[in-house]
Amino acid sequence: MKLMVTGGAGFIGSAVVRLAVARGHAVVNVDKLTYAACLDNVAPVAASNLYSFEQADICDRAAMDRILADHRPDAILHLAAESHVDRSIDGPGSFIDTNITGTYSLLEAARSHWTRQGKPDGFRFHHISTDEVYGTLGETGLFTEDSPYAPNSPYSASKAASDHLVRAWHETYGLPVVMTNCSNNYGPYHFPEKLIPVVILNALAGKPIPVYGRGLNVRDWLFVEDHADALLLVCEKGRVGRSYNIGGSNERRNIDLVRTICALLDDRRPTHAPHDRLITFVEDRPGHDLRYAIDATRIRDELGWQPSVTVEEGLARTVDWYLANEDWWRALQARDGVGQRLGKVG
Known part of the structure; x- marks a missing residue:
């Protein structure tokens, strides 16, 4: 299968590119190379x-x-996003420009390409x-694919809008799409602002480790290579x-996650x-969602996927990986905004 991966020099996109090539797929990586992209991420392939x-x-x-005409991919995996x-x-x-307008532009290009190719049944826009996009949970409950959308940040609102565009292009034009919504990713090649x-x-530099509020916000953590595996499976x-939620079943409070990393170091x-x-506890960011947690029953039952990596592992x-790849992260620390406190209003 020939894949077009947008944002393939980013964190998750590069994991998809590396895994796809390792599995014998041809890949064209399309990336604007903005501040968070790094071609070293795909150096192994x-x-x-x-x-x-x-x-x-x-x-x-x-x-x-032009790219679609030149490469004629069988599927597009659309990861390019702020x-x-x-x-x-x-x-x-x-975020409005890239996540909404960019997704619209890509959908229209994909629809034109798919039509020119005779609308093949096997084509996918993933x-x-x-x-x-689902907003925030209380102390209990899980996000399912049927959870109502309630985004609380400009980022999540722009992604929610892009989700709705993709769904509309399927319903209105018949474009063969699949969609996935994932929990927080982590792993090698993670950009140093996260x-x-x-x-x-x-911690390595002996500098204060900033934790928003009291560190009580909960996230479901998904190892990026598990996510890449799930994405290729859904695409195929x-x-x-259909939409599929992808989660790691690894809920942790931020403060507990931070202390685990400190113990490892x-x-x-x-x-x-x-x-x-x-x-060091610092002023919380505006609209900070309390808790995210994914119900990944659908992808498990329909496609047989489940995460293979525990959060401890x-x-x-x-x-x-970070200890062994200092040259990689040092080169990125000089990029705009890295190491600065962002997201304060007032």
Whole structure:
């Protein structure tokens, strides 16, 4: 199968690219190479004759038309998105442009391509989204595919809008789509502005580890390589027009997650130990959702997928990866906004 992966130089997209090539799929990686993208993420497969790269913006319809005509993919996995909630609070415009207008542009290019090819039954437009579109949970309950949308940040609102566009293009035009909404990802190549890399890198430097509020917000953590496996499975075997929630079944309070990472670093890099003394509670961000948790029954029962990595195992693998790949993360620390407090209103 030949795949077009948008955002394939990003965190989750690059995991999909690496796994797809390893499984023998031809992949064209389409990425604008914005601040959070890094071609080093796909270096392990860059020399493969199954891999090609196109630097392009999904908002550029002419570029999307050309790439689809040149590469003629059997499926599009659409991961290109602005994704950092804090940045969406400071500058929502780019989230509207990329996540909404960009998805519209790509849908229209995909529809035109699919039509030119004779509307093959096997073509798929796979839209990758987030559990944040469902809003927040209380202390109990799980998000299902039927949960009402109630986004609370500019980021999640823009992703919710893109989900609705994809669904509409299926219902109105018959475009064969599948959709997935995932919980929080973590693992190798995670951009250094997100929580887990921030904890690791600040702890290594002996700097304060910022935790929003009292660290009581709960997330369901999904190892990125498990997510990539699920995405390829849904793309190949998911029912057209169907959405699938993908979760790790690994709920943790932020403060507990941070302390677990500190304990791992105490053992591996004891210079600043105990690292949990660096934990610093900071002003919470506006609209911070209390809890996310995924019910992944549908993907388990229909497609036979379940996560293979526990959060304890995944965090250990992630910490070890960052310790072994200092050149990768040091190069990214100089990028715009990294290491700064973002997402404050007032």
